[in-house]
Amino acid sequence: MLGGLGLSPDHESVYRLLVARMTAGSAELADALRLPVATVDAALSHLLAYGLVTRTPDAEFSAAPPAVALGALISERRDALRSAELALVTLAEEHRGATAGRSISELIEVVTGVDAIQHRFAQVQHAARTQVRTFVxxxxxxxxxxxxxxxxxxxxxxxxxxxxxxxxVLTEPGAVAETIESLGNGVQVRVVESLPLKLVLADAELGLVPLTVGLGGEPGAVLLHRSGLLAALDALFEIVWQRAYPLEVTALNGLIDADDPGADTRTPTELDRRILALLLAGFTDQVVATQLDLSLRTLQRRLRHLMDLAGVETRMQLGWYAARHNWA
Structure with missing residues (x-):
């Protein structure tokens, strides 16, 4: 729990035990924690340097009050992070100015290998100051x-x-669960029939574009700095975003029993609403049935029931009726 303050598990264990016992010697602490005395002595030296432990007149050790000692450490870390954030802003401005006169080879970096791509993927996101946009x-x-x-x-x-x-993407294992979690966290998600490429954008400053992998080939990606190409990808994202269909948690989250005998058959059930939302998003019957863990026959039976409720004869009419009466 205190790793963020620079304390190892051994340091934390020794400090916690001292907090509980008020005072103790290194041998006593080592025996209670079942650690070598040398390990405890090293931990005590570290804690002394951090001001978390003091020596008593009888050569034992005492824990400094956590509210005071840990509070001071936390304040120091906060100050250090603020300084780092200010340095980040300064460095980002210097980097932006430097890229103005850079050659194409300096503005485009090729990244090869899964580990390298994962690392750059995280870096690009952490570089964002306002927003991250992605094609998946x-x-x-x-x-x-x-x-x-x-x-x-x-x-x-x-x-x-x-x-x-x-x-x-939503037919891939784990994709629906992750999408639901992202929507719950406030991520805006939209869906389209197809995308021309994978893409990650950090504001208008950085972009990562994974490359197509050949059979047996090593995956690669291109890291783009601010340039005309990055501006084109920025514009492409916004065009696709405007035309994409918004996804909502209610269209994906959870299941209820369509055959619940207690359900009111005169109104759409929650499952019916999820079916309609997915179909209106353009998914096929088979995909909707798979995602909602229904048989194709059950799905089609539910749709026939909804058409009867709406008094319509075609699915197009059902979609129009559902949108007008807020069924999805």
């Missing part, structure tokens, strides 16, 4: 569903996320 296509090569830990961290810092999914 299938299949996943370097960053599978659930592997983007940077998203939650940056959302907590106030960075906005806009994501456009290729429709086939």
């Amino acid at each position: 296509t299938a299949p996943f090569v370097a960053v599978p569903p659930g592997a983007n830990r940077a998203e939650t961290v940056l959302i907590d810092r106030g960075i906005g996320y806009r994501v456009v999914l290729e429709r086939a």
Whole structure:
């Protein structure tokens, strides 16, 4: 828990035990923690240097009050982070000025290998000051569903996320669960039939474009700095975003039993609404049935029931009726 303050698990264990016992010698601490005396002595030296522990007149050790000692460490870390943030702004401005006269080879960096792509993927997101925008296509090569830990961290810092999914992505294992989690975290998600490429944009400053992988080939990507090419990709994202269909949590999240005998058959159930939302997003019957864990026959039966409720004869009429009466 205190690793963020520069304390190892051994340091924390010794300090916690001293807080509980008030005072103790190194041998006593080593015996209680079942650690070598040398390890405890090294931890005590570190804690003394940090001001978390003091020596008593009888050569034992005492824990400094946590509210005072840890509070001071936390304040120091906050000050250091503020200084780092100011340095980041300064360096970013210097970098932006330097790129103005750079050659094409300096503005485009080729990244090769899964580990390198994952590293750059995280770096590009952390470079954002206002928003991250992404195109997500299938299949996943370097960053599978659930592997983007940077998203939650940056959302907590106030960075906005806009994501456009290729429709086939939602048929990939784990993709629906990750999309639901992202929507719950405030990510704006839209879906289109197909996308021309994978893409990650940090504001209008950096872009990462994964390259097509040949059979047996090593995955690669291109890291783009501010340039005419990056500006074109920025514009492409905004055009696609405007034409994409917004996804909502209610269209994906959870299931209810369509055959619930207690359900009111005169109004659409929650499952019916999810079916309609996915169909209106352009998914096929088979994809909708798979995602909602329904048989194709059950899905079509539910649609026939909805058409009867709406008093319509075609699915196009049902879509119009559903939109007008807020069924989806």
